[in-house]
Amino acid sequence: xxxxxxxxxxxxVHFPVHRGPLRRRAGTVRAVDGVSLQVFPGETLALVGESxxxxxxxxxxxxxxxxxxAGNLRFEGQDLLRLGHTAMKxxxxxxxxxxxxxxASLNPRLRAGEIVGEAxxxxxxxxxxxxxxxxxxLDLVGLGPEHATRFPHEFSGGQRQRLGIARALALHPxxxxxxxxxxxxxxxxxxxxxxxxxxxQERLGLAYLFISHDLHLVEFIADRVAVMYLxxxxxxxxxxxxxxxPLHPYTSALLAASPSINPDRREAYVAVEGExxxxxxxxxxxxxxxxxxxxxxxxxxEMPPLLAFADGHEARCWRAAENLxxxxxxxx
Amino acid sequence: MSxxxxxxLAVEGLRTRFGAVRAVDGVSFAVARGETxxxxxxxxxxxxxxxxxxMGLIPxxxxxxxxxxxxxxxxxxxxxxxxxxMADIRGRAMGMIFQExxxxxxxxxxxxxxxxxxxxxxxxxxxxxxxxxxxxxxxxVGVPSPQSRAQDFPHQLSGGMRQRVMIxxxxxxxxxxxxxxEPTTALDVTIQAQILALIDGLKERLGSGIVFITHDLRVVxxxxxxVCVMYAxxxxxxxxxxxxxxxPLHPYTKGLMASVPGTRPRGALRRLPAIAGTVPxxxxxxVGCRFRNRCPSAFARCAEAEPxxxxxxxxxxxRLVRCWLHxx
Numbered sequence: 001x002x003x004x005x006x007x008x009x010x011x012x013v014h015f016p017v018h019r020g021p022l023r024r025r026a027g028t029v030r031a032v033d034g035v036s037l038q039v040f041p042g043e044t045l046a047l048v049g050e051s052x053x054x055x056x057x058x059x060x061x062x063x064x065x066x067x068x069x070a071g072n073l074r075f076e077g078q079d080l081l082r083l084g085h086t087a088m089k090x091x092x093x094x095x096x097x098x099x100x101x102x103x104a105s106l107n108p109r110l111r112a113g114e115i116v117g118e119a120x121x122x123x124x125x126x127x128x129x130x131x132x133x134x135x136x137x138l139d140l141v142g143l144g145p146e147h148a149t150r151f152p153h154e155f156s157g158g159q160r161q162r163l164g165i166a167r168a169l170a171l172h173p174x175x176x177x178x179x180x181x182x183x184x185x186x187x188x189x190x191x192x193x194x195x196x197x198x199x200x201q202e203r204l205g206l207a208y209l210f211i212s213h214d215l216h217l218v219e220f221i222a223d224r225v226a227v228m229y230l231x232x233x234x235x236x237x238x239x240x241x242x243x244x245x246p247l248h249p250y251t252s253a254l255l256a257a258s259p260s261i262n263p264d265r266r267e268a269y270v271a272v273e274g275e276x277x278x279x280x281x282x283x284x285x286x287x288x289x290x291x292x293x294x295x296x297x298x299x300x301x302e303m304p305p306l307l308a309f310a311d312g313h314e315a316r317c318w319r320a321a322e323n324l325x326x327x328x329x330x331x332x
Numbered sequence: 333m334s335x336x337x338x339x340x341l342a343v344e345g346l347r348t349r350f351g352a353v354r355a356v357d358g359v360s361f362a363v364a365r366g367e368t369x370x371x372x373x374x375x376x377x378x379x380x381x382x383x384x385x386x387m388g389l390i391p392x393x394x395x396x397x398x399x400x401x402x403x404x405x406x407x408x409x410x411x412x413x414x415x416x417x418m419a420d421i422r423g424r425a426m427g428m429i430f431q432e433x434x435x436x437x438x439x440x441x442x443x444x445x446x447x448x449x450x451x452x453x454x455x456x457x458x459x460x461x462x463x464x465x466x467x468x469x470x471x472x473v474g475v476p477s478p479q480s481r482a483q484d485f486p487h488q489l490s491g492g493m494r495q496r497v498m499i500x501x502x503x504x505x506x507x508x509x510x511x512x513x514e515p516t517t518a519l520d521v522t523i524q525a526q527i528l529a530l531i532d533g534l535k536e537r538l539g540s541g542i543v544f545i546t547h548d549l550r551v552v553x554x555x556x557x558x559v560c561v562m563y564a565x566x567x568x569x570x571x572x573x574x575x576x577x578x579x580p581l582h583p584y585t586k587g588l589m590a591s592v593p594g595t596r597p598r599g600a601l602r603r604l605p606a607i608a609g610t611v612p613x614x615x616x617x618x619v620g621c622r623f624r625n626r627c628p629s630a631f632a633r634c635a636e637a638e639p640x641x642x643x644x645x646x647x648x649x650x651r652l653v654r655c656w657l658h659x660x
Contacts, residue, residue, distance in 0.1 A: 050520040156610045186374040191591035191606035216594030257525035259550035271525035
């Protein structure tokens with residue numbers, strides 16, 4: 001088995017909450033609370049969940065853009081949380097990010113060439129290296145050299161996201177966090193960008209952490225999927241297994257709430273009750289139990305661990321085995 | 333659709349212009365009571381401008397509804413009505429639900445008071461009676477503990493709850509028509525499913541006709557009886573939902589459907605069928621068919637003249653398509 005490119009172990013990102021005139025500490029939001037995951041070279045791990053579940057915070061934390069409160073974070077064998085400034089800067093060449101909103105994530109005062117070429121300057125490349133790099137990157141994402149002198153407002157939404165991708169690919173990264181890269185785009189343009197991301201992955205051997213709330217897209221693009229709920233991973237599995245046989249009731253609820261394009265499947269389109277609880281005051285036991293149709297007394301009292309099933313399928317649910325066709329959990 | 337019941341809303345040849353941009357360029361459709369009609373399109377298709385035109389909310393100075401007719405059952409022609417008369421119709425005969433409930437609600441007033449204000453705007457009702465009815469409406473739209481939620485400010489509510497408040501305002505007078513402009517686009521799928529179920533339940537209960545604007549064909553598949561597909565200011569295809577999604581006729585509708593992930597199993601070549609190019613600039617439309625520059629089936633005739641919106645030759649007479657491939 002190959003070594004993971006990114007190895008996240010028991011990572012926590014907690015935010016203190018201050019209230020009142022004296023700004024007393026009123027509590028803690030556990031945005032990411034004990035997450036472990038691995039991303040292997042060249043694969044796409046999708047991270048799905050409702051807004052507020054901590055998926056974007058986790059995406060920033062694995063790049064060390066958001067300091068972790070606790071846990072371990074290894075990237076290409078290096079311990080990211082204990083790297084010095086210079087070593088961290090070097091590691092950043094290899095791990096990049098594509099943001100959701102191509103309107104907000106590009107500096108409106110810089111020309112496209114400057115936006116894409118910034119990384120070359122930061123990492124001390126010569127002007128010639130930079131210009132060659134920018135031309136190559138623009139070509140890679142389907143833009144022409146004439147686009148280098150234009151400003152972001154002169155591009156369409158899809159072209160802007162191409163610029164965002166070109167910027168992320170400067171200096172040959174091995175790992176890219178894509179935080180909802182197509183959700184701000186029109187449907188017909190979404191497909192172009194998804195195709196570009198897949199093509200680049202094949203050509204450059206990139207690994208993606210693909211954050212999304214669109215389960216249909218995830219089914220299409222991901223090799224493996226991790227489902228997050230209130231700061232924790234509740235299920236993780238190879239994409240095919242997760243969609244064929246979801247073990248956590250929350251995953252089933254997300255799938256049932258994702259509308260199908262088939263008008264004959266309206267019966268199967270069912271809304272799970274309730275909303276994501278406040279992360280300041282999470283429920284006892286399993287965080288999903290107030291909304292869960294399968295909840296029993298044990299779920300209210302005790303937080304289930306991630307139970308391991310066959311073929312890398314894991315679920316944080318006391319009753320997960322009942323959703324599995326016919327097998328027993330392996331020791332967690 | 334059956335022609336027996338007169339439509340709640342009949343739009344005919346609607347044309348709306350913002351300066352040189354013809355955002356809506358001859359749009360026609362009708363909605364019956366108890367029916368949901370979806371207008372689906374990408375940004376720049378004119379779907380929101382169509383809704384704003386119907387509501388009489390095109391800001392004067394920026395744009396003008398320059399042609400066509402908008403007939404609302406019981407009120408007659410809406411186009412050209414004075415602002416005061418339109419304001420009476422909005423919120424009473426016509427309920428409106430917008431995309432972003434945070435910007436549509438006033439941040440400095442409690443939500444109960446904002447719902448009550450709708451009633452006090454339309455009739456002479458005591459403040460306390462209006463407040464009581466506001467709480468009732470919140471209960472009707474599924475807000476838990478409505479009595480105390482009515483005392484909340486918009487920022488204290490989740491996105492889903494804020495959208496329920498918007499819906500409570502929209503249905504205060506059992507409107508014959510509800511116009512919903514991307515009401516679930518800003519919401520999570522789980523909350524989207526809840527809100528769509530709520531809107532569908534209210535439609536059954538109130539017997540309203542619904543014009544639902546969306547960019548998402550999957551939402552269309554789940555809620556609509558009829559669909560208008562808009563592209564660059566015109567309707568390119570109009571049909572019953574099942575007919576349209578089973579057998580799309582216009583190349584644009586086909587392209588939109590194919591580019592939705594999850595419509596086909598992931599093949600060996602991991603690619604989505606994408607529509608080439610982008611939505612055209614409405615101020616510089618191509619001559620002939622507006623879609624021809626992106627169309628995989630375009631031929632000489634497409635550049636000569638714009639095709640009419642007509643039943644497909646030799647096909648279902650109840651549906652309409654704007655394409656030379658299906659025209660006489």
